[in-house]
Amino acid sequence: MKCALVTGGSRGIGKAICLKLASLDYYVLVNYRSNIEEAEKTLALIKENGGNGELMPFDVADREQIKQLGDWIATNEDKYIEVLINNAGIRDDSLMAWMAEDQWDNVLKTNLDSFFYVTRLVLNGMLTRKYGRIINIVSLSGLKGLAGQTNYSAAKAGVIGATKALAQEIARQGITVNALAPGFIKTDMTEGLDEKELKMMIPARRFGLPEEVASAAAFFSSAEAGYITGQVLSINGGLYS
Numbered sequence: 553m554k555c556a557l558v559t560g561g562s563r564g565i566g567k568a569i570c571l572k573l574a575s576l577d578y579y580v581l582v583n584y585r586s587n588i589e590e591a592e593k594t595l596a597l598i599k600e601n602g603g604n605g606e607l608m609p610f611d612v613a614d615r616e617q618i619k620q621l622g623d624w625i626a627t628n629e630d631k632y633i634e635v636l637i638n639n640a641g642i643r644d645d646s647l648m649a650w651m652a653e654d655q656w657d658n659v660l661k662t663n664l665d666s667f668f669y670v671t672r673l674v675l676n677g678m679l680t681r682k683y684g685r686i687i688n689i690v691s692l693s694g695l696k697g698l699a700g701q702t703n704y705s706a707a708k709a710g711v712i713g714a715t716k717a718l719a720q721e722i723a724r725q726g727i728t729v730n731a732l733a734p735g736f737i738k739t740d741m742t743e744g745l746d747e748k749e750l751k752m753m754i755p756a757r758r759f760g761l762p763e764e765v766a767s768a769a770a771f772f773s774s775a776e777a778g779y780i781t782g783q784v785l786s787i788n789g790g791l792y793s
């Protein structure tokens with residue numbers, strides 16, 4: 553059975569990607585950290601729409617917890633993770649002069665270290681089958697840098713570098729590695745922002761929708777996108793990046 557693992561799949565962009573991939577016949581592994589209510593809602597929606605999947609809670613910032621994914625892979629030999637979406641992420645903004653060590657560490661662990669610890673567990677199966685699709689959700693912040701986000705910008709820029717490097721390592725094995733860089737997307741993460749003011753600097757004059765990121769994720773996940781690797785696609789309504 554072909555599976556797609558979506559980290560942070562319970563809410564926001566991850567949720568939209570889960571629903572999209574389920575509609576494309578993937579058995580979806582919905583990862584989340586703590587909000588079981590939202591995760592259950594997402595899985596229920598997948599099933600209502602005729603798809604299937606299961607919940608897979610673990611904290612992507614905790615390398616011990618990530619080992620549960622390795623256990624799942626070892627005990628589910630009939631299931632194969634063909635698509636990995638590294639989506640789980642947090643921001644914790646502060647000017648660098650005031651940034652606490654915890655703010656730096658948590659944002660780096662959740663957004664960057666998770667890429668390494670999760671991806672390497674999934675990679676073996678992809679290498680064996682000589683096929684796979686890895687999509688990393690990065691950010692405009694990782695491309696151009698944003699004041700107040702040295703931690704987040706560094707983490708996302710790190711994932712962009714890793715995307716390009718890993719893409720070259722495994723292209724011959726039929727595995728592609730690409731990144732999506734959203735601008736402002738309507739989710740819980742952007743909830744407190746002043747949309748009215750910020751949208752004036754976006755050429756499209758609006759925030760994007762999670763579904764608009766999900767459709768790009770579906771394209772990169774497809775067999776047809778097999779000659780595209782190591783790329784970063786901006787989804788930002790025309791914001792300069």
Ligand code: NAP
Nearest residue numbers: 560562563564565585586587611612640641737739740741
């Ligand atoms: P969101 O609405 O805040 O949802 C975050 C999701 O990630 C939730 O499912 C959450 O699970 C999960 N999560 C957070 N920390 C986790 C952890 N340590 N372990 C496992 N799961 C964790 O965020 P979003 O806006 O959809 O963002 C998704 C991705 O897009 C992130 O990587 C973000 O940096 C990136 N992005 C977003 C925007 C934007 O404008 N929204 C722009 C650029 C990039 P729980 O429900 O259990 O907390």
